[in-house]
Amino acid sequence: MNKNEVLEKLKSVIYPGFEKSIVDFGFVKNVEVGDRVFVEIEIPSSNPQIANTLKSDISKVLIECEIVIKTPKIPEERSNSRSGKNIAPQIKHFVMISSGKGGVGKSTTTLNLAISAAKLGKKVGVLDADIYGPNMPRMLGEENTQPTIIGQRLNPILTHGVEMMSMGVLIEAGQGLIWRGAMIMKAIEQLLKDVAWSDLDILFIDMPPGTGDAQITLAQSVPVSAGICVTTPQIVALDDSARSLDMFEKLHIPIAGIIENMSGFICPDNGKEYDIFGRGGAAKLAKKYKTEVIGEIPIEIAIREGGDKGKPISFYEPNSVSSKRYEQAARALISALEKIERENLADNSAIQPQM
Numbered sequence: 001m002n003k004n005e006v007l008e009k010l011k012s013v014i015y016p017g018f019e020k021s022i023v024d025f026g027f028v029k030n031v032e033v034g035d036r037v038f039v040e041i042e043i044p045s046s047n048p049q050i051a052n053t054l055k056s057d058i059s060k061v062l063i064e065c066e067i068v069i070k071t072p073k074i075p076e077e078r079s080n081s082r083s084g085k086n087i088a089p090q091i092k093h094f095v096m097i098s099s100g101k102g103g104v105g106k107s108t109t110t111l112n113l114a115i116s117a118a119k120l121g122k123k124v125g126v127l128d129a130d131i132y133g134p135n136m137p138r139m140l141g142e143e144n145t146q147p148t149i150i151g152q153r154l155n156p157i158l159t160h161g162v163e164m165m166s167m168g169v170l171i172e173a174g175q176g177l178i179w180r181g182a183m184i185m186k187a188i189e190q191l192l193k194d195v196a197w198s199d200l201d202i203l204f205i206d207m208p209p210g211t212g213d214a215q216i217t218l219a220q221s222v223p224v225s226a227g228i229c230v231t232t233p234q235i236v237a238l239d240d241s242a243r244s245l246d247m248f249e250k251l252h253i254p255i256a257g258i259i260e261n262m263s264g265f266i267c268p269d270n271g272k273e274y275d276i277f278g279r280g281g282a283a284k285l286a287k288k289y290k291t292e293v294i295g296e297i298p299i300e301i302a303i304r305e306g307g308d309k310g311k312p313i314s315f316y317e318p319n320s321v322s323s324k325r326y327e328q329a330a331r332a333l334i335s336a337l338e339k340i341e342r343e344n345l346a347d348n349s350a351i352q353p354q355m
Helices: 003-010 048-061 106-119 180-192 213-221 235-250 282-286 301-309 321-352
Strands: 028-033 037-042 065-071 092-100 125-126 158-159 162-166 202-206 224-231 255-266 293-299
Touching: 003 028, 003 037, 003 048, 003 180, 028 282, 037 048, 048 065, 092 106, 092 213, 092 235, 092 321, 106 125, 106 202, 106 224, 106 235, 106 255, 106 321, 125 180, 180 213, 224 235, 224 282, 224 321, 235 255, 235 282, 282 293, 282 301, 293 301
Parallel strands: 037 065, 092 202, 092 224, 125 162, 125 202, 224 255, 255 293
Antiparallel strands: 028 037, 158 162
C-alpha cells in the first residue's frame, strides 16, 4: 500500500458531526508507509470523545496502523486573584458560593451568610448568578420589585441590609431561560459590570449548580477572593461537592470552607436535634482539600418558612439555632478573607522591585 492508497481509504473516515472526511477537511498532516502505516491527524477539537471516535474509524479502514491525533492544548483557567481583569473594581472581596449539585440549599445558605456578614458590620451585596433558577428575589420578598436605572446602569435592590441583583427581577415571573453557554457567560458579565454596586466589602455570588461556563466566566471576570462549597451529609451530595472543591483548586480560588447544610433536624416539639441525613461527611471532605467545615446548618422549619415568605431566618429570628450557626460561619469567612488579604499583600510586597 502506498501513500495515495492510504489517503483514499482515509477519505471514508467522516469527521464526527459533519459530512466531510478528515482528508477533505485537511486534517491529515502526515502519512508514512513502511513496515506499517503511520498516520498523523490534527483536529480543531479538544474533546477526547471525537479523538477516540476517529481512532476507531481509522483502525477499521487501516489494519495495523499507528495513529497519532493532535488536539488543541486547553489553556489553564484561573481566577484573576492578583492581577488582570476586574470589571467591578469597587468591590473588595468576591466570594463564590458553589455546589456540585442542586437542591442542597445553596441559595438559602448564600442569603443567610450574607445577612449575617452585614450584621457583623460588613457592607454586603448578593449577586444571584443562578441564571436558570433565580430564587433570591422571592427569598428576600422582592419578587415584585423592579430595579431602578441610573444612567446606563441598574441600581441594585437594597433589602434586609444587603444589596441584591438577580435575573429573577429582570425577567417575567415563571419564564424559563433556554440559554446556551455563551449567553450565560454574557449575562454574568453584565450583572457584574452593568449594575451600580456600591463600594462593597463582600459580594456573595450564588452560582448555578455544577462546574461549567458560569464558574469559569466569573473567575475570568473578577478576582475571586474565596470559594465556599455547600453540601449535605449524604454520600451522593459529598461526591458532587468534591467536584466543586476540585474546580476551586483548578481555578486557583482559595477555599474558605465547607458548609454542611441539612446537618441534623431540630424537632419543634422537643427542641432535640436528630441526624436524619447523617452528619460529619463534610469533615472528611474538608480534610482531603485542606480546608475546614465552617458551618453545620440544621433543618429548621423556620428556614423553609422564611425562604417561602421572603423573611430570612438570620434577619427575623436572630436567636434561632440556625441563625447563630450562620453567624459563626460568617465570622469564619471574614477571618479567612482577612488572612487571604494579608497573604496577598505579603506576596505583592515580595515581588516589588527594590529601589
